[in-house]
Amino acid sequence: MKVVFLTTSYPREDADFAGRFAAELAERLRGRGVEVDVVAPGRFRDFGLAYGAGMVANARRRPWMVPPMLGSMARAVRRAARDADLVHAFWLPNAAVALLAGKPVVSTLPGTDMELARRAPQPAGWALRRVRIALPVAQAFAEQAHRLGARDVRVIPTGLDLPPEPGEQADPPEVLYAGRLSEEKGVEELAAASDGLNLVVAGDGPLRSLFPQTQGMVPRDELFALMARASVVVCPSRRDGLPVVCAEAMAHARPVVASAVGGLPDMVVDGETGLLVPPRDPAALRAAIDRLLADKELRRRLGLAARERIAALCDWDGVLDRTIQAYEDAL
Numbered sequence: 450m451k452v453v454f455l456t457t458s459y460p461r462e463d464a465d466f467a468g469r470f471a472a473e474l475a476e477r478l479r480g481r482g483v484e485v486d487v488v489a490p491g492r493f494r495d496f497g498l499a500y501g502a503g504m505v506a507n508a509r510r511r512p513w514m515v516p517p518m519l520g521s522m523a524r525a526v527r528r529a530a531r532d533a534d535l536v537h538a539f540w541l542p543n544a545a546v547a548l549l550a551g552k553p554v555v556s557t558l559p560g561t562d563m564e565l566a567r568r569a570p571q572p573a574g575w576a577l578r579r580v581r582i583a584l585p586v587a588q589a590f591a592e593q594a595h596r597l598g599a600r601d602v603r604v605i606p607t608g609l610d611l612p613p614e615p616g617e618q619a620d621p622p623e624v625l626y627a628g629r630l631s632e633e634k635g636v637e638e639l640a641a642a643s644d645g646l647n648l649v650v651a652g653d654g655p656l657r658s659l660f661p662q663t664q665g666m667v668p669r670d671e672l673f674a675l676m677a678r679a680s681v682v683v684c685p686s687r688r689d690g691l692p693v694v695c696a697e698a699m700a701h702a703r704p705v706v707a708s709a710v711g712g713l714p715d716m717v718v719d720g721e722t723g724l725l726v727p728p729r730d731p732a733a734l735r736a737a738i739d740r741l742l743a744d745k746e747l748r749r750r751l752g753l754a755a756r757e758r759i760a761a762l763c764d765w766d767g768v769l770d771r772t773i774q775a776y777e778d779a780l
Contacts, residue, residue, distance in 0.1 A: 450776060451484040453529045455522070455547045456539040457499045459489035469693055470559075470607045471539050477608065477769055483776075486529050493525035494518065503631065505565070506655075523549045535581075535779055541566060545576040553779045557605070558585040560690020560711045561633075563593050574598045581779035584772070586691035587712025603775060606715070607693050608768035611760055615702035615752065616677025622742050623649050625679035625703075627672055627694045630654035630663065635685030635708060635728060642685075642735035651675055676701040680748055681741045684717075686710055687728045696763055699723070699755035704748050706737045716762065722755040 454475055458468035468489070475485040490499040496514040498507040508515050523546050530536055530550035537555050538544035542565065544556035556576075563585070566573035577583055577599040584605045585591045594602045624646050630636050631654040639648075640659040650663040651672055657663060667675070676682065682698035684707040691712035698705050699716060705723035707713040717723040724741065726733040741748050 450482075450780075451486065451533045452478070452776060453526060453533045453536045453550070453552075454485060454487045454489070454539065455526050455536055455543050456487070456489050457495065457504055457522075457543060458539070459487065461500075468539070471557075473608065474768075474772070477765060478772070481769055481773060483773065486533065488522075488525050488529050492529070493521040495521075503629075503633075505561075506631075519546055522546045526550045535776060537776075538580075541573060541576055544580050545572070548576070548579055553581045554579070555582045555584060555775055555779050556580045558583060558590050558594060558690075560586060560590055561688065563590045563690075564688050566593065566597060570597060582775045584775060587715040589712060589715070590690070601778070603771065605768055605771050605775070606712075606763050607691050607696055608765040609693075609696050609700055609759060609763035610765060611700045611756065612673065612677070615756070616674075618680045619678040621647055622680035623647050623678055624681045624683060624738055624742070625649045625651070625675055625698070626660075626683050626685075627651040627675065627698075628684075628692065630656045630660060632656065633687050633689070635687050635734075636660070638687075638729060638731045638734055639683060639685050641731035642738070646738065649675060649679065673697070673701070676703060679703050681706060681738055683734070683738065684708065684713060685726075685728070685734050686713065689713060691715060696759050699752075699759040700763075702752035702756040704741055704751035704755060706734065706741065716758065717755075718758070721751070722758045723751055 456471050460472050496518050527550050530552045535553040536547040538547040539557045541562035547554045574597040577597045582601045583594045583599040591602050591604050630652045650660040651667045653665050682703045682705045684695045686708050689711040707717045708728040709725040719725040724737040
């Protein structure tokens with residue numbers, strides 16, 4: 450079986466968070482005997498829209514660049530799909546382009562695209578009705594896809610490997626944020642809530658100036674070392690899908706304080722595997738962080754439960770089995 454991946458987000462280096470799940474999925478599918486050809490920026494011209502501030506923000510600032518980028522994407526995916534069995538599109542707008550290749554399309558819906566679908570339900574519904582199988586990463590997005598007319602919807606979360614053993618926490622305790630430093634990630638609320646915290650930041654983005662201590666984008670092994678030291682990991686997003694950083698922190702048996710948005714409640718069960726707070730609420734965010742920092746036993750209990758939940762939810766064998774089954778059914 451030959452599958453073409455179509456994505457506007459793909460890691461450019463080891464320290465790049467962008468599109469990491471698609472890259473990992475491609476590698477592991479190849480290990481299962483699936484031929485995967487990735488069409489990402491570099492195979493088509495993105496005209497500076499794909500990275501930096503992010504696709505949506507860049508497109509708002511330079512909307513005249515969107516049509517030529519879509520044309521370049523369409524040509525690239527048609528060429529790549531000539532001898533392919535199907536196209537796997539990541540992000541719903543890319544699924545609309547993938548349909549132009551004339552092959553069956555399945556589409557991973559990571560969550561940020563479903564916010565766009567809420568604002569523009571007619572074009573989103575047009576694409577979802579034509580995709581053979583929609584693969585949202587979380588239950589909330591599955592329900593939305595059904596409402597928009599998707600025929601076959603199957604939740605497949607991000608796959609993940611568990612580290613052998615959780616690491617030793619730093620003393621004094623560290624609070625870790627890792628990811629993009631941008632508005633949708635809730636970093637303005639984090640900055641407002643961080644006074645006096647021993648906050649470690651690994652990330653970059655348009656709001657970098659809020660965190661002069663940031664280490665920037667770090668390679669995965671360094672990120673995992675930071676998680677192993679952390680007492681608490683924060684994911685204060687205003688909107689999100691099923692962020693890999695949250696899953697990785699839980700795999701390291703670290704309790705997560707997360708906003709109750711998007712796919713985060715699929716992973717973080719309030720009071721069981723972490724603490725959920727309302728988005729855009731710095732006071733609630735700080736209160737949850739302080740609660741965990743003050744109670745080592747609570748951190749231990751939630752962290753171990755988090756690791757068990759991620760082991761069950763994001764096991765790579767299960768993710769691969771369900772993905773390959775979706776391909777076979779789409780054909």
